[in-house]
Amino acid sequence: PHALSTRQYLTDLSTSLFSFVLPLLPTAEELATKEEVRVLIERLIKTIEPSSRLASFGSSCNSFGLRNSDMDLVCLIDNKEAALHASDLVAMIGDLLERETNFEVKPLPKARIPIIKLTLQPSPGLPYGIACDIGFENRLALENTRLLLTYATIDPARIRTLVLFLKVWSKRRKINSPYKGTLSSYGYTLMVIFYLVHVKNPPVLPNLQRIAPLRPMTKEEMTLEGRDVWFFDDTETLRKEWSSANFESVGELLIDFFRYFSHDFQYNNTVISIRAGHLTKESKGWMNDIDVGGLNENARDRNRLCIEDPFETPYNVARTVTKDGLYTIRGEFMRATRILTARPERAVLALAELCI
Ligand code: GTP
Ligand code: MG
CATH class of the missing domain: 3.30.460.10 (Beta Polymerase, domain 2)
Incomplete structure (x- = not known):
């Protein structure tokens, strides 16, 4: 009976997530x-x-x-x-x-x-x-927009629902303010894609920047402002030839996303990269414990959370996240895990509590 109720709860949670997000879409x-x-x-x-x-x-x-x-x-x-x-x-x-x-x-x-x-x-x-x-x-902003759109197209029901929910949730919980020490929507979106490509096994999404190119292109066509901006953008072929072996529901993925970024992800030494997976801060020169002495106090906060931009790879998208900001964000991931795994009578109540 326990296993069955878990399944029922996850189905209920997934349905509730779709209904939660739907009225928030632009008309x-x-x-x-x-x-x-x-x-x-x-x-x-x-x-x-x-x-x-x-x-x-x-x-x-x-x-x-x-x-x-x-x-x-x-x-x-x-x-x-x-x-x-x-x-x-x-x-x-x-x-x-x-x-x-x-x-x-x-x-x-x-x-x-x-x-x-x-x-x-x-x-x-x-x-x-x-x-x-x-x-x-x-x-480059146009290219990363196209990259995110292509990822969304592969499995819209799961990816769009996850990202849209996280955007709403992070705004309501006030952890979506780069000017106040937390993370932009773009940053949260990259975290979701990283999780679906590199954390989930089997993956929910392929790595569009690593699929072998079918059509050879000249180097010039693939670079923009000196950056390698190539990714597999043939959605027609993707639809025909790529299918995920991961069948987890969106509710299950959401709970596990929160759990992963509450406890499992190594914030101290790992960089989130949708291009290359888990990278070390050391390999990018993004350590945050360097002795900054009398320098700008904020410099020490620059690389608390590290998210590599997919194309502008020397650039940390999460550079705005301060020590306090990261503490708050992780606290919110933990709170979300707790609320979603407490399994109230109806999942919709959990979502409401989550976004208060
Ligand atoms: P909302 O405005 O909250 O609805 O979300 P959004 O999806 O528009 O995200 P956001 O405003 O955070 O970013 C808009 C776009 O700006 C992104 O899709 C990127 O193309 C670009 N962008 C935002 N932040 C960064 C950043 O730190 N680095 C780079 N390279 N581009 C960014
Ligand atoms: Mg915007």
């Missing part, structure tokens, strides 16, 4: 409005630099978008002769958008990565308004 109307906004801004930017395009990236097109999430846009300039610097362009486009649109415009031309922040205040037709960041020439 078709919201997506259409955002696309209109992109087209409008693109048209304005083209009056300054005709060879520019405005592309979406991040959650509005990696299939991990939630209702009312921010828009991430990037301005790409195809004309290599265009003489304008990103910082000049930010200032000029900022002025133009201020004159020609209802957006509140905040250009940040001096930031390490120049961006323009746009906000549209809520209105009856758009009850949550729109928040949008426009970056410049960040082509």
Whole structure:
């Protein structure tokens, strides 16, 4: 009877996860409005630099978008002769958008990565308004967006549900704030993919960056800004030729994800890499116990949690996570494990308690 009730609970939990996530997805109307906004801004930017395009990236097109999430846009300039610097362009486009649109415009031309922040205040037709960041020439962001989307396409029912739930949960538990010492949505998403590719045995997902290329490509076609950005992106072939031998339900995977990152993962010396699996901090030069002496106190916090970007490999996506932040995140993983394994009468109650 015990085994049966475990199975029943896991089935109930999986069904509850689907129902939990479904109403949080963006509506078709919201997506259409955002696309209109992109087209409008693109048209304005083209009056300054005709060879520019405005592309979406991040959650509005990696299939991990939630209702009312921010828009991430990037301005790409195809004309290599265009003489304008990103910082000049930010200032000029900022002025133009201020004159020609209802957006509140905040250009940040001096930031390490120049961006323009746009906000549209809520209105009856758009009850949550729109928040949008426009970056410049960040082509790697488009590639990692495409990589995440391709992973999602392989097994949408399990992957999207897991990632979307973790995003909602981490926001509600206030551990999704890179500016306050915790981790970005992008970081949590990479943790889920790492777990499905490299921790689960048999794996739920293949490693798209290591599948032998079927079509040989020239080196130039595979690199972008000096990075190897190749991955297997032929979803048609993947659907036909790859199937996972792992049949765990999404509820089971979620519990085990929390358990793994509560107790089993070696935070002290391991780097999470979806490209290469478990790496040592030492091999990346990402130790956090180096003697920083009188240097910036925060430097010691830089590599507490280590998540290698899939393409920008020298870059730790979790560099924002402080010692306290990691302590809080792990505490939340433990709390989640406890709540989900306590097996209340109905799984939906566990999810509600988890996200309070
Ligand atoms: P929400 O905005 O919370 O809905 O999630 P999101 O999926 O848009 O994630 P997030 O805002 O964290 O990141 C948006 C995109 O920016 C990601 O898909 C990446 O392409 C890029 N990005 C975010 N953080 C990093 C980072 O630390 N390094 C790199 N290279 N890219 C990042
Ligand atoms: Mg975003």
